[in-house]
Amino acid sequence: MWYMNEEREMLRKMVAEFAENEVRPFVKEMEEKETFPMHLIKRAGELGILGLCFPEELGGVGVDWINLGIAMEEISKVSTCVGLLVMMTAVGSTLSLQFVGTEEQKEKILKPCIRGEQVLAMSLCEPVGSSNTAAYKTKAVLDGDEWVLNGGKIFCTLAGQCEYYGIMALTDEFNPLTMEGATMFLVHKDTPRFKVGHIEKKLAWHGSATGSIYLTDCRVPKTMILGEVNKGLHAFGSTVMQTYAYLAILSLGGAVGAYEEALRYTKERVHIGGKTLFENFQAVRHRLVNMYTEIEACRGLLYGCFEMMQQGKNGVKECMAAKIYAQQVHESVASQAVMLHGGNGLMVDNGIERYFRESKMMAVGGFAVDIIRDQISMLL
Ligand SMILES: Cc1cc2nc3c(=O)[nH]c(=O)nc-3n(C[C@H](O)[C@H](O)[C@H](O)COP(=O)(O)OP(=O)(O)OC[C@H]3O[C@@H](n4cnc5c(N)ncnc54)[C@H](O)[C@@H]3O)c2cc1C
Structure with missing residues (x-):
């Protein structure tokens, strides 16, 4: 392969051993009992896999997109479910915090995620259709130094497993041309009246919890907006x-x-x-x-x-x-x-x-x- 070299081959072998020795023996139990493999995410953190695309000052090992690809391929050969969960922590949910997050958000959320101590969900989808943002029912209204969120989400991966949840809510009339009008809020799991609902039974990926979220007058500090007000899809899109x-x-x-x-x-x-x-x-x-x-x-x-x-x-x-x-x-x-x-x-x-x-x-x-x-x- 044109992208392989000695260093990358060492990385590939290390991740392949992790996948064979630690992921594979757990797959059957995970799929049958719907067990969330938090211990494997933690282990991926310890091995440095979660830090493959983050700079050292954030606790990463330096940015190399090909290295992360090699690592994700090896894990997914054994289980795309564990691959998905590692991928969400290594890049899918977390990278936007590096690009547009504040120092507080990086300390509270990003760094623990890179260490494998926390996971972060990104919840957009609603019953009206995931791409039908203008019709989302989840709304947020500013009240003093806090935003008040009401609504609900479906199909949230990592439901019930996170310390923080990225929740997309309408804060203005949504403009499909500029993609503005929705804001991404980082909501702590212990926020009063934040509730994780039903966890779905699925065709596959039984180790990955997919569920509903309910928000009733949930108060979120202004400091917990990811990116800018009304530009949640830009933050996500970064x-x-x-x-x-x-x-x-x-x-x-x-x-x-x-x-x-x-x-x-x-x-x-x-x-x-x-x-x-x-x-x-x-x-x-x-x-x-x-x-x-x-x-x-x-x-x-x-x-x-x-x-x-x-x-x-x-x-x-x-x-x-x-x-x-x-x-x-x-x-x-x-x-x-x-x-x-x-x-x-x-x-x-x-x-x-x-x-x-x-x-x-x-x-x-x-x-x-x-x-x-x-x-x-x-x-x-
Ligand atoms: C296992 C699982 C995990 C998920 N995890 C998350 C998550 O963590 N966070 C999150 O926000 N969402 C998550 N989702 C939601 C997922 O992104 C949506 O289910 C998916 O994008 C389809 O949207 P929908 O279910 O609303 O289907 P609908 O919008 O009802 O669409 C049904 C079908 O219509 C067609 N369609 C709809 N819209 C368009 C369009 N704009 N252009 C062309 N065709 C279209 C497609 O064929 C689509 O499959 C998850 C879903 C699954 C199954």
Whole structure:
């Protein structure tokens, strides 16, 4: 791979060991019992994985977008659920605090997150539709030195697990052209009348709590606005390249994990004439080649995005496209991996069908790919 060197290979090995030795043994319990893997997030903090894209003064290890990609791919090969939770803490929810957060917010929220001691949710979605911001019911009104929030959120990842929640609320009439009118508030979990509601049962990612939030006259200090009043979507959008690219890497990792399982299985499964599936059937070998080709095409696009970040270039469109393409590759490869396992592929205990279920989560979680298509079309 063009982006690998000795130092990155060491990092890859270290994260692969973490994924194999600590994440993999926990996946079954996590998925069956819906256990939130806080201990793995803490461990990712101890290993420095959560600090791979933060400067040292914030407790990070220095910014290298490719390094973070390599780490996220290794974890997601084993579990895109743990990958998602680590990704949210390593970049998805936290990076906007580095870009537009105040010193107080960095001390109280960002630094503990980088150490793996806390997690941070970003809750926008409401029953009216995640992209229908103008119709959000959650509103905030200024009263002295505090904002008073009323409303509710759905599908909040990390619900019930956070010290602080990023909550998007309307503070003015929303203008879809300027994307102004909504503000991001950092709400502490112990704020009176802040309530976490029902935690959903889902198709996959059972270790990741997804739930509702209720806010009734919740008073939030003025100092706990992320970015500027009415510009919450700008604060959120300041990390749009990273958010989409590191969601995409979860899909790439998931696809690689499914492909490796299928390759191993077809080389081990003894079939007609005492030969393996791989030896016997050209159709099987060619299917694997197609899976490999899809993965490498995706890898090229995605690591190209990380390199653009590394060089400080604007690659918003490319990162969005990568999120869409990586999900397609994830679903295609995982579906073919199930096929290559035959009946065994459909048996839950074998764990291969999990890759397919997780690929469907990537089509909607972190903004539906159709919504992203719509966003890209405005940039064409
Ligand atoms: C597991 C999980 C975790 C999530 N975590 C979070 C979270 O932490 N924070 C958060 O804020 N949200 C979260 N979400 C919400 C997620 O971003 C939305 O579910 C997703 O963006 C789709 O929005 P919706 O559910 O409101 O569907 P709807 O808006 O009802 O859309 C349904 C479908 O209509 C189409 N559609 C809708 N709008 C558009 C558009 N603008 N352009 C083109 N097509 C469109 C798409 O096909 C879409 O899938 C999570 C969702 C899931 C499933």
